[in-house]
Amino acid sequence: MHVVIMGCGRVGSTLARFLERGGHSVAVIDQEATAFRRLSTEFAGERVTGVGFDRDTLIEAGIERAEAFAAVSSGDNSNIIAARVARETFGVENVVARIYDPARAEVYQKLGIPTVATVRWTADQVLRRLLPEGMLSEWRDPSGKVVLAELAYDPAWVGHKVSQLEEESGARVALITRFGEGTVPVRGTIVQDGDLVHVTMAWDQREDIERVFATAPTEGH
Numbered sequence: 488m489h490v491v492i493m494g495c496g497r498v499g500s501t502l503a504r505f506l507e508r509g510g511h512s513v514a515v516i517d518q519e520a521t522a523f524r525r526l527s528t529e530f531a532g533e534r535v536t537g538v539g540f541d542r543d544t545l546i547e548a549g550i551e552r553a554e555a556f557a558a559v560s561s562g563d564n565s566n567i568i569a570a571r572v573a574r575e576t577f578g579v580e581n582v583v584a585r586i587y588d589p590a591r592a593e594v595y596q597k598l599g600i601p602t603v604a605t606v607r608w609t610a611d612q613v614l615r616r617l618l619p620e621g622m623l624s625e626w627r628d629p630s631g632k633v634v635l636a637e638l639a640y641d642p643a644w645v646g647h648k649v650s651q652l653e654e655e656s657g658a659r660v661a662l663i664t665r666f667g668e669g670t671v672p673v674r675g676t677i678v679q680d681g682d683l684v685h686v687t688m689a690w691d692q693r694e695d696i697e698r699v700f701a702t703a704p705t706e707g708h
Contacts, residue, residue, distance in 0.1 A: 520536045556569075
């Protein structure tokens with residue numbers, strides 16, 4: 488698929504390299520042409536100099552054929568504007584905006600734009616929203632038998648207790664990231680819209696656990 492990235496800083500250049508290695512076509516937009524130096528000499532994608540929310544700049548970057556758009560520049564407002572233009576004007580389905588102020592995350596979420604706060608695993612979180620299929624591993628023990636990973640879940644889990652998610656999947660919910668802040672859940676914690684759910688699980692059980700997360704919870708539980 489074709490992905491457009493606004494911002495060629497550390498996160499943007501990392502995303503561009505990762506996506507291209509994964510076989511996707513990539514276009515990177517930045518206002519400063521010198522920013523493209525962060526891309527490797529082997530990078531075969533498009534480099535577009537311009538404002539990331541400008542219609543002509545986006546068209547030059549191939550937004551009309553894009554299936555995903557990531558706004559990861561250094562400006563919150565620019566990222567949100569660009570993300571809304573990509574979704575509302577060009578109909579891009581998978582859109583994510585990086586933010587620097589977690590306190591504003593709830594406002595952005597209400598606009599219908601998934602946001603990722605500036606935390607240690609920002610690049611992985613952005614990739615989760617651009618490429619929702621599959622699992623992104625954050626940590627594995629030396630033996631490789633236990634993994635900590637963020638898992639995508641069916642929207643029907645919103646409003647249900649973490650304890651039910653654990654009981655039905657067999658995984659342990661180790662961490663929930665909500666509006667850019669991590670918290671250790673308790674049995675009564677309710678999954679909210681926009682939560683990032685990180686679980687610990689046995690590596691050889693991951694496929695079964697992913698299937699449970701990807702389906703609606705059992706009714707009447």
